[in-house]
Amino acid sequence: MKLFNAALLLPAVIRETLAYTALSDSTLRSLPGPGDNFDINNGALLSPILIPRVPGTEGSLAVQKHLTEFFSQKLPKWKVTLQNSTSVTPTSNGKEVPFANIIATRDPPWAHGDGDVSRLALVAHYDSKLTPNGFIGATDSAAPCAMLLHAARTLDEALTKKWESMDAQGDVDDDGLEGHRGIQILLLDGEEAFRTWTHDDSLYGARSLAEEWEASSYSAWSAYHSPLSTIELFVLLDLLGEENPKIPSYFKTTHWAYQKMAEAEKRLREQKMFKSSPNHPSKLKEGEAPKGEPMFLHEGGKKDTDRWAGGFVEDDHLPFMARGVEILHLITSPFPRTWHTMDDDGEHLHMDTVEDWAMLTVAFAAEWMDLEGFFDAGKAQPVKRNIDEGKTEL
Numbered sequence: 280m281k282l283f284n285a286a287l288l289l290p291a292v293i294r295e296t297l298a299y300t301a302l303s304d305s306t307l308r309s310l311p312g313p314g315d316n317f318d319i320n321n322g323a324l325l326s327p328i329l330i331p332r333v334p335g336t337e338g339s340l341a342v343q344k345h346l347t348e349f350f351s352q353k354l355p356k357w358k359v360t361l362q363n364s365t366s367v368t369p370t371s372n373g374k375e376v377p378f379a380n381i382i383a384t385r386d387p388p389w390a391h392g393d394g395d396v397s398r399l400a401l402v403a404h405y406d407s408k409l410t411p412n413g414f415i416g417a418t419d420s421a422a423p424c425a426m427l428l429h430a431a432r433t434l435d436e437a438l439t440k441k442w443e444s445m446d447a448q449g450d451v452d453d454d455g456l457e458g459h460r461g462i463q464i465l466l467l468d469g470e471e472a473f474r475t476w477t478h479d480d481s482l483y484g485a486r487s488l489a490e491e492w493e494a495s496s497y498s499a500w501s502a503y504h505s506p507l508s509t510i511e512l513f514v515l516l517d518l519l520g521e522e523n524p525k526i527p528s529y530f531k532t533t534h535w536a537y538q539k540m541a542e543a544e545k546r547l548r549e550q551k552m553f554k555s556s557p558n559h560p561s562k563l564k565e566g567e568a569p570k571g572e573p574m575f576l577h578e579g580g581k582k583d584t585d586r587w588a589g590g591f592v593e594d595d596h597l598p599f600m601a602r603g604v605e606i607l608h609l610i611t612s613p614f615p616r617t618w619h620t621m622d623d624d625g626e627h628l629h630m631d632t633v634e635d636w637a638m639l640t641v642a643f644a645a646e647w648m649d650l651e652g653f654f655d656a657g658k659a660q661p662v663k664r665n666i667d668e669g670k671t672e673l
């Protein structure tokens with residue numbers, strides 16, 4: 280039997296100080312953007328999700344297939360499972376509607392996955408709302424799903440390199456914490472209400488998954504007692520893709536993680552990696568004075584005594600939060616103007632903003648997973664900045 284490192288049992292706030300390395304400027308500049316993959320008409324990642332995908336319909340199955348095949352074909356090191364449930368809904372005339380959560384997991388190669396690994400969970404819902412008829416839900420949440428696919432793909436090789444390097448150095452067991460951390464993408468089904476939002480008519484997939492993950496327990500000798508308790512942080516992306524998003528910091532207990540992400544955003548902006556920035560080389564004219572940077576995560580400086588609105592926005596985090604999981608909720612306030620209307624479609628996405636979110640998600644997860652030094656710095660540099668001359672060039 281294996282005794283686990285005490286570091287595994289430390290609360291998140293202390294763990295944070297153990298391993299969280301900021302990405303260097305050159306790594307930030309080397310991160311690939313999603314580019315054509317986010318084309319709304321034929322992009323490999325986003326366009327297949329931009330169809331109605333109400334649970335139990337053909338559209339839902341087609342999107343499920345797209346999402347699971349992305350991992351099985353492009354990222355075979357990720358383990359993909361479906362967590363299924365059924366429920367009667369207010370519009371199903373007594374029939375059971377199927378819901379399938381998609382769970383893609385990447386753990387260190389030596390992990391058993393039976394309670395010896397904790398994970399960063401990146402989460403979005405892939406279902407769309409029944410009404411209005413033909414509703415697409417581009418910000419809600421096709422674009423966030425595509426951002427997570429992009430993140431998984433960008434992190435994949437760096438994760439491989441990091442774990443190979445740890446293995447080669449033989450420090451897998453010495454460092455109980457770093458050697459036992461994985462990452463998980465949760466693409467949840469049935470977030471939307473079928474009729475009107477109530478506790479019973481909403482969050483079908485999330486409620487089922489949280490319940491199942493709490494109830495299934497690992498052996499008493501495991502570092503973690505259930506799949507639910509392996510979640511280090513539940514990062515929920517929702518309603519993203521409109522221009523000028525404003526994301527409050529909702530929860531005091533995860534404000535430190537919010538601040539880490541805000542810091543990554545600030546540094547990506549400084550490195551001219553944010554396409555939506557008014558100071559991006561494509562926007563700022565030659566000789567023009569730099570403009571103020573409008574931060575997506577604008578509450579980095581929030582105080583304990585300020586107003587914390589956590590809990591007022593009902594979303595897929597609720598069944599997890601009720602069971603003690605720490606939440607970072609990335610949802611805009613106010614909601615997008617197109618929210619729950621036919622205008623929430625591909626054409627109304629602000630693509631620079633969508634790409635920036637993808638980039639920021641990658642940077643945050645890479646820092647969380649301690650991946651500095653494991654990216655291929657020579658790869659894909661859409662924007663270069665000539666630091667010596669203080670100039671910016673495309």
Ligand SMILES: *[C@@H]1O[C@H](CO)[C@@H](O)[C@H](O)[C@H]1NC(C)=O
Nearest residue numbers: 340343361362363377378379
């Ligand atoms: C879950 O449902 C999907 C259809 O949505 C099906 O293809 C799959 O086999 C089911 N998986 C399990 C484990 O029951």
Ligand SMILES: [Zn+2]
Nearest residue numbers: 408419471619
């Ligand atoms: Zn919605």
